């Protein structure tokens with residue numbers, strides 16, 4: 001079984017909405033500037049107690065439920081994030097524990113591109129025959145790494161998590177091809193300079209606000225428009241398909257203008273692109289899985305749809321994958337699936353005993369009626 005079907009999907013976003021109007025009260029910006037330059041109208045910001053792990057677990061539970069499996073069925077958990085709860089331990093192990101899974105787990109850092117890197121990695125474990133059920137999560141509480149006095153960055157980002165279960169399958173579904181790229185020469189364009197090995201946490205780091213994201217927006221914009229269309233085309237070529245076979249492109253939601261330029265480069269109409277940046281802003285590694293989940297919920301991604309997932313981010317990195325959706329099983333028995341294994345077995349036995357009793361009770365009536 002060499003294919004990895006997307007068997008389950010889920011998302012979690014914080015309750016708290018911060019609108020552009022709210023930001024007008026705190027920094028020198030305007031709703032008009034943010035909407036025309038980025039397409040963002042509002043974003044979700046994690047409240048107290050909401051963490052990368054807690055949102056990941058919520059998204060993962062939905063994905064497991066839809067896939068019809070329990071956490072202990074998982075063989076591997078892969079978490080893409082640039083905002084883990086702690087530097088150590090890896091947030092992936094916290095998520096594994098909170099889900100009650102008994103498998104390996106690791107965190108993958110590739111900026112906003114991380115989820116596509118994760119999906120491609122999961123596909124390799126399945127193609128190699130090592131694993132059957134892999135949970136891939138993209139999650140961020142990036143709001144805690146943002147300088148809320150810096151209008152260049154604070155208007156852009158939001159928090160959230162998205163998760164998928166990749167399951168071994170014999171039919172050609174899941175990741176059909178992928179392209180992964182990195183150009184570290186552009187590292188300084190999107191960086192948190194302080195708090196790492198080069199500039200360990202100190203009063204100086206705090207005074208210089210070096211523990212927050214610093215971004216050269218124009219350079220990142222140029223880079224994004226250079227790589228998005230190119231990576232998508234390369235991934236499509238590798239899959240043996242053509243642009244005409246693509247039903248929907250799910251791009252990283254960083255800036256609506258970047259998405260429009262990518263559409264133009266690819267020669268595809270904008271309605272072939274899924275866009276939800278207006279409601280969430282840039283949720284970094286969570287943006288593509290959240291968009292994928294919403295595309296399914298809105299019926300834009302349906303059974304057997306062929307998708308291109310494409311992103312770019314800190315590193316600088318980029319990635320694209322052609323993904324064929326298989327059967328989209330709906331959570332018809334969602335309640336049933338939430339019952340733990342042992343309780344389910346007891347319920348099945350009770351139902352069996354009940355129907356045997358009912359059978360024994362009804363049998364004499366049945367024989368009397370059929371004899372007449």
Ligand code: ACO
Nearest residue numbers: 029033037111112151152155217218220221254255313314
């Ligand atoms: N409100 C009002 N004015 C602003 C704001 C703001 N929030 N932010 C910047 N400006 C001002 C600038 O100061 C500048 O003023 P000046 O001309 O007096 O110097 C002016 O607006 C224009 O600035 P530009 O940088 O040229 O604006 P641009 O049209 O390039 O848009 C933006 C800026 C939105 C940041 C854009 O460059 C962009 O989206 N870049 C990509 C960013 C990105 O995708 N980052 C995430 C990468 S993914 C990851 O891994 C996290």
